[in-house]
Amino acid sequence: MPRPLRYIALIPAAGVGSRVAGDVPKQYLRLGERTMLEHSIEALLAEARIDAIFIVVAPSDTRWQQLEVDDERVEFLPVGGANRAESVRNGLIAIAGRTADDDRVLVHDAARPCLGADALGRLIDEAGHEDAGGLLAIPLSDTLKRGEDGRVGFTLDRTGLWCAQTPQLFRAASLRAALGQGPLEEITDEASAMERTGHAPKLVLGSGGNLKVTTAEDLVLARAILAEQGRLS
Secondary structure (H helix, E strand, O other), rough: OOOOOEEEHHHOOOOOOEEOOOOOHHHHHEEEOOEEEHHHHHHHOOOOOEEEEEEEOOOOOOHHHEEEEOOOOOOEOOOOOOOHHHHHHHHHHOHHHHHHOOEEEOOOOOHHHHHHOOHHHHHHHHOOOOOOEEEEEEOOOEEEEEOOOOOOEEOOOOOOOOEEEEEEEEEHHHHHHHOOOOOOOOOEEEEEEEEHOOOEEEEEEEEOOOOOOOOOOHHHHHHHHHHHHHOOO
């Protein structure tokens, strides 16, 4: 009898140059009493099927040592790279000796603190056994315009277009191999690395509330969503 699939989460949180406000890396900005990174970790801890959560931080980062994360499933790895793809690759290499090739890795943005339990569970249910993996995403609803010199050049057809979210779930060995082939600079998410090697990941319906915090305005919205979820203390 084959063993049950094992699920492991990985959060790339090595960014030190991206700022939303002030001089604090955005993953350490506070939403209520906890940082954005702590909220993202908490969202993953809510899923009992996830055995371990690894957070990839920059080697020079010491802020993570002040976080109040008291769960044996959580471990910080100071192996972050120059970009997201490099951090994910380094994290996968660091845990290679503790993971099986067939383990499923869920890569989640540190800046998506509002991930809901329903969407996370749906991703595992629908994409956990997919050889090509899968990702949370939502169909594009806005009209897209291509700009040319500050004016509308033309309207893009949005049929079949989706906005990618995280987590993105893939077989550990497959994702590690995909990130080991070709330049990492052109990789914007794990799905694009898998696509580059010929895989077609499954699209799993995400949630509009699973926003990625990139601006100061997003912080306001994230606080409101967390409060609605009962997670803002």
